[in-house]
Structures are given as C-alpha cells and as structure tokens.
Amino acid sequence: MGEQLGTVIAGEESPSTSEFSFVVKGGVVRKGQYVQLKHGDGSMFGFVSEVYKANRYYERAESVAEFERGSGGGMSSQFPSDSWEYVIAVVKVLGVFSGKRFERAFSPPSPGAAVHDAERGVLRSFLGFEDAGLHLGSIEHHDVPARISMTRLLQKHLAILAMSGAGKSHLAGVLLEELLSRRKEDGRVAVVVVDIHGEYGGFAHDPVFGRQTTVIEGGDIAIPLRKIHPEAIMEWLPHLSAPQRDVLRHCLSALREEKKGAAGYSFKELMAAVDAADVSKDDVKRALKRSLSELKRYRFLSRKTENPKLAAQVRPGGLLILDFSPIDSLRKKQILVSLMARRLLSLRKKGKIPPFMLLIEEAHNFAREKAEESEAVSRAIIETIAREGRKFGASLCLISQRPVNLSTTALSQCNTHIILRVTNPNDLDHIQMSSEGIDARVAKSITSLKVGEAIVVGEAVNYPVFISVRDRKSEKREKGAPLHMQAIAFEEKQEKNAKNAEAFL
Ligand SMILES: Nc1ncnc2c1ncn2[C@@H]1O[C@H](COP(=O)(O)OP(=O)(O)OP(=O)(O)O)[C@@H](O)[C@H]1O
Ligand SMILES: [Mg+2]
Incomplete structure (x- = not known):
C-alpha cells in the first residue's frame, strides 16, 4: 500500500459499507484521490469525495466574534487554535479487492483503521485498465495512465458528451x-469519421498517421444507383405516398432487371422509367419526379462512379474521413450519413470490411430525439447499428453537445459515456438519466470539470473514473483561427492581390 494518509474516525452513521471519513495525518489529501485500507484478507478501495477542515476553536460564532473584537489580537494570539485545525476526508467506498476478485463491501472498515494512498498496480486493475488498452489520459492525482480496453470501450458503443x-x-x-x-x-x-467541421484533416498530413488516412470530400461522395436499396430511397423521401412508392419500387426493379448486363443506370434513366410507368394517374408520377429531383440535386447518385469504395478503403488500422464541411444542406448531410452507415453495416455483415468504428460528430443532428420525418432520415440506421452492431463488430462513437436532442434509443445503447464539462442543467439532467453510474454527486462535479477533464462511466471501466485527457500527438486543426488572425489573413490576401494586379499592369 502507499503512504499512510490518516485514520478512520467514527461518526454518527459512518464508517458504513458505503462511506467513511478519516482524519488526515499530515500531507495533502485531494478530492478525487483513491485510497486503500486493509480489510479482512484483502483491501478496501475508495474515492475521496470531499475534504473539509475543522477547528473547534472556531465552532461557536459568538466566541469567535468576541475574541476578534477584543484588544487581545484575536483568537489565534490567545489560544493555540492553529494547532487544532484538522482535515477530514470523506470517502466513498468502491469495493473490496480480495487478491483476485473485486467485490462489493459487505462490512464497514473499523474506526481507527489506517488509510493509505492507493497502490498504483492494484488501482489500475481495480478500475479496469489494461496494459494494451487505449491510452486516453491519466487519472487525476495518481500517476496511472488511463488505458482503457478497446473492446470494452467500443463494442457496445461510445458516446462523448459535453458542452x-x-x-x-x-x-x-x-x-x-x-x-x-x-x-x-x-x-x-x-x-470512419463523419467530420462535420473539417477538424480531422490534420491526420492526412501527419507524418505518422498520414499513410493510414484517406479524406473524401462530402461533395465527391458518389454511389451507383443500382447499389441503393429501394427502401433506402423511401427513407430519404419519407413523404412519398403509397402509390408513389409502388411506382418507384416497380421502376427500380424493372431497371435492375433490364440493365443486368450493363454497367448500371443513371438518374436520368430512372426518371424516364417513371415517365413511362404504366400508371393512369399523371399526378402520382409528377409528384414522385418532383421528390426524386431533390435527390438529383444532391448529385451523389451515379451510374457507376463509387466514391469512397468502402470495400477497398475501409481497412484495419485505417482512417477514412468524410469531410462534410463544404456541404451546407443538413438534409444532404443526413442522407449521406444514412447512405454511408447503411453501406458500412451491410458490408460488415457480409464480412467484406473489418470491424469498424463509425464516429459521428454533432450526432444530435443525425439521430434526433424529436424530429419530423423529413429530418430523421439517418436516425433509423444509427439506431439499428446501436442495437445490433455489437454482434457484427460495428461500433458507434456518437459525439454531441446537445445530448437532450440525441435519440434516447441510440444514447441508451451506448454503454460507455465519456462526459466532459457540462453546465446546462437540462443537459445535465438528461445525462444523469441516461448514464448508469452517475449519481447526484458525480453529476455535480461534471459542472466543475475543466476543459480536457472527463469522467468515464459504464462498460469500459469498473467504476466511474475521472481522467485528464492527454495531449494530442498529431497535428490539430482548429475549427476556426482566432478572429484577429482571420482578419489579418484577409487583409494580407487583399494587399497581395492588389500588388499582383499592379505588377501585372
Ligand atoms: N485535453 C486537452 N488538452 C489540451 N487542450 C485541449 C484539451 N481538450 C481540449 N483542448 C482545447 O480546447 C479547445 C476546445 O476543444 P474542442 O474543439 O475539442 O472542443 P469541442 O468540445 O469539440 O467543442 P465543439 O462542441 O465546439 O465542437 C481546443 O482549442 C482544444 O485544443
Ligand atoms: Mg468539436
């Protein structure tokens, strides 16, 4: 065990199996620190949830006021009050480690027991870290790297939530x-990363990760029409009436049959097929064509161009970035997310691509809790992956600053939540409701987290654990340069253009 920190004291309701307090012997004990004490044949582990100071000389307001008013120079000059200050740490009991197994505590520690700083090696296994785990940061107050098991973190999906x-x-x-x-x-x-703000492009230029990275501009995404399942189109165009759906289904299957040998068929051919469809009502066809023309406008349905070629470009240890920053239309982004997620899941089910993690930034825009049908185009597939993905090695990492707007189905299937600073009470309530393991005390500390500090709860760790996220190794691309830098860059560019124009004359 580590250094002795203090001694368990007896209070009205403590020590108990869930909480105890100890008086600090000397040195510093910090909120959030892990402690350990001998318990039967094993060790009890706990987490300092609060630290406070006491001094009996200052307990009575009237005597403090009296002495401070007097001519004697206050309490501390008349009494040895300084040496009566002591520090008490409140510990939340996490469990007992009995050599091999971690268990709940069934009996409290004894008053008088010595409390120690937690031992690094045991603490690591107590929290559930692994040597080959993902090194996301370190736990505060202890020199223990937070190495989280990849399988535990991702297999049942991950949500990263914060303001x-x-x-x-x-x-x-x-x-x-x-x-x-x-x-x-x-x-x-x-x-595979759905990069809404173009923040992940740095990986492509990085000397270490560049070779593993491919960036596809959202506007260049293309998929042959023949590879699209008719149901997908129906989902993208939820307002189609039943007769319109019938016509569309009929036209698509007819085209598929007719162009079997050919290299595919274009949107134009689909429109022509709708025109030629054997339907008495013209307005059905007209309305269907009007809806289809929205998809045409987004220009991602092709005759045979396919970009990215997922089956070839989604590789083990590879990063595929879909840069959506040039796309303005949210609907187009949703349709593309739906398209990519569907293709990924289906290729994965067939074993044509390796197990993958699909990371979606601004996930609340793609799996909205309360959305009109037309705004919910990508929600169904995200919820499907959330529900079924684990069986196939299809994992989600959903990132959101508006967890209230994120589909509860999707969020509740994310078995690990990493939560960074949140101050909005609505979001906080929502997180508390949807994350197991967040009690009122933990929820309160979420509001006081600093940038880069996080709490990990759920499947990936044995107990909720606070970590400081480590620095990045690769180049960071900020979402926007600081305002004054943007202003300087603009003027410099204008001056340069003016000079060039002069030189030309
Ligand atoms: N652990 C950290 N260490 C150092 N700097 C950090 C850390 N975490 C975040 N930062 C810095 O804080 C700033 C904001 O971080 P970031 O862009 O990741 O926030 P965000 O939560 O994604 O915000 P948004 O919701 O606007 O996308 C960035 O400049 C980033 O470099
Ligand atoms: Mg961000």
Whole structure:
C-alpha cells in the first residue's frame, strides 16, 4: 500500500459499507484521490469525495466574534487554535479487492483503521485498465495512465458528451491516434469519421498517421444507383405516398432487371422509367419526379462512379474521413450519413470490411430525439447499428453537445459515456438519466470539470473514473483561427492581390 494518509474516525452513521471519513495525518489529501485500507484478507478501495477542515476553536460564532473584537489580537494570539485545525476526508467506498476478485463491501472498515494512498498496480486493475488498452489520459492525482480496453470501450458503443468547447473533438482525436497506433496482434479496427467541421484533416498530413488516412470530400461522395436499396430511397423521401412508392419500387426493379448486363443506370434513366410507368394517374408520377429531383440535386447518385469504395478503403488500422464541411444542406448531410452507415453495416455483415468504428460528430443532428420525418432520415440506421452492431463488430462513437436532442434509443445503447464539462442543467439532467453510474454527486462535479477533464462511466471501466485527457500527438486543426488572425489573413490576401494586379499592369 502507499503512504499512510490518516485514520478512520467514527461518526454518527459512518464508517458504513458505503462511506467513511478519516482524519488526515499530515500531507495533502485531494478530492478525487483513491485510497486503500486493509480489510479482512484483502483491501478496501475508495474515492475521496470531499475534504473539509475543522477547528473547534472556531465552532461557536459568538466566541469567535468576541475574541476578534477584543484588544487581545484575536483568537489565534490567545489560544493555540492553529494547532487544532484538522482535515477530514470523506470517502466513498468502491469495493473490496480480495487478491483476485473485486467485490462489493459487505462490512464497514473499523474506526481507527489506517488509510493509505492507493497502490498504483492494484488501482489500475481495480478500475479496469489494461496494459494494451487505449491510452486516453491519466487519472487525476495518481500517476496511472488511463488505458482503457478497446473492446470494452467500443463494442457496445461510445458516446462523448459535453458542452461546446469542452474538448470533445480533442478527445476524439486522441482516441483516433490510439486506434491507428494499435498493433495487428492486439486487434485493429477500421475507423470512419463523419467530420462535420473539417477538424480531422490534420491526420492526412501527419507524418505518422498520414499513410493510414484517406479524406473524401462530402461533395465527391458518389454511389451507383443500382447499389441503393429501394427502401433506402423511401427513407430519404419519407413523404412519398403509397402509390408513389409502388411506382418507384416497380421502376427500380424493372431497371435492375433490364440493365443486368450493363454497367448500371443513371438518374436520368430512372426518371424516364417513371415517365413511362404504366400508371393512369399523371399526378402520382409528377409528384414522385418532383421528390426524386431533390435527390438529383444532391448529385451523389451515379451510374457507376463509387466514391469512397468502402470495400477497398475501409481497412484495419485505417482512417477514412468524410469531410462534410463544404456541404451546407443538413438534409444532404443526413442522407449521406444514412447512405454511408447503411453501406458500412451491410458490408460488415457480409464480412467484406473489418470491424469498424463509425464516429459521428454533432450526432444530435443525425439521430434526433424529436424530429419530423423529413429530418430523421439517418436516425433509423444509427439506431439499428446501436442495437445490433455489437454482434457484427460495428461500433458507434456518437459525439454531441446537445445530448437532450440525441435519440434516447441510440444514447441508451451506448454503454460507455465519456462526459466532459457540462453546465446546462437540462443537459445535465438528461445525462444523469441516461448514464448508469452517475449519481447526484458525480453529476455535480461534471459542472466543475475543466476543459480536457472527463469522467468515464459504464462498460469500459469498473467504476466511474475521472481522467485528464492527454495531449494530442498529431497535428490539430482548429475549427476556426482566432478572429484577429482571420482578419489579418484577409487583409494580407487583399494587399497581395492588389500588388499582383499592379505588377501585372
Ligand atoms: N485535453 C486537452 N488538452 C489540451 N487542450 C485541449 C484539451 N481538450 C481540449 N483542448 C482545447 O480546447 C479547445 C476546445 O476543444 P474542442 O474543439 O475539442 O472542443 P469541442 O468540445 O469539440 O467543442 P465543439 O462542441 O465546439 O465542437 C481546443 O482549442 C482544444 O485544443
Ligand atoms: Mg468539436
């Protein structure tokens, strides 16, 4: 065991099996520190949930006021009050480690028992870290790296939740670095990132990770029409009436049959097929064509171009970034997310791509809790992966600064939550409701987290654990340069253009 920190004291309701207090012997005990004490044949572990100071000389307001008013120079000059100050730490009991197994505590520690700083090696296994785990940061107050098992973290999905600017994307970047650095023998997954703000492009230029990274611009995404399941189109166009759906289904299957040998068919041919369909009502066809023309406008349905070629470009230990930053339309982004997620799941089910993690930034925009049908195009597939993905090695990492708006089905299937700073009470309530293991005390500390500090709860760890997220190894691309830098860059560019124009004349 580590250094002795103090001695368990007896209070009205403590020590109990869930909580005890100890008086600090000397030195510093910090909130959040892990402690250990001998318990039967094993060790009891706990977590300092609060530290406070007491001094009996200052307990009575009237005597303090009296002495401070007097001419004697106050309490401390008349009494040895300084040496009566003591520090009490309140510990939340986490469990007992009996050599091999971790168990709940069935009996309290004894008053008078010596409390020690937690031993590093045991603490690591107590919290559930693994040597070959993903190194996301370190636990506060202890020199213990937070190495979290990849399987425990990802297999049952991960949600990263926090307010804007708290460090979600930074953490996601650290996670990607760790996933890209894994060795074959430890198991490597493929990573696909839906990059809404173009923040992950740095990986492509990085000397270490560049070779493993492919960036596809959202506007260049293309998929042959023949590879699209009719049901997917129906989902993208939820307002189609039953007769319109019938016509569409009929046209698509007719085209498929007719163009079997050919290299596919274009949107134009689909429109022509709708025109030629044997339907008496013209307005059905007209309305269907109008709806289809929205998809045409988004220009991602092709005759044979396919980009990215998922079956070839989703590789173990590889990173595929879908850069959506140039796309303005939210609907187009949703349709593309739906398309990519569907293809990934279906290829994975067929074993054509390795196990993967699909990371979605701003996930509340793609799996909205309360959304009109037309805004919910990608929700169904995300919920499907959330429910069924674990069986196939299809994992989600959902990132959101508006957890209240995120589908509860999807969120509740994310068995690990990493939560960074959150101050909005609505979001906090929602997180508390949807994350097992967050009690009122932990919830309160979420509001006082600093940027880069996080709490990990759920499947990936044995107990909720606070970590400081480590620095990035690879180049960071900030979402926007500081305002004054943008202003300087703009003027410099204008001056340069003016000079060039002069030189030309
Ligand atoms: N652990 C950390 N160490 C050092 N810097 C950090 C850390 N976490 C975040 N930062 C910095 O804080 C800033 C905000 O972080 P980040 O962009 O990751 O926030 P975010 O939660 O993704 O915000 P948004 O919701 O706006 O996307 C960035 O400049 C980032 O570099
Ligand atoms: Mg971000």
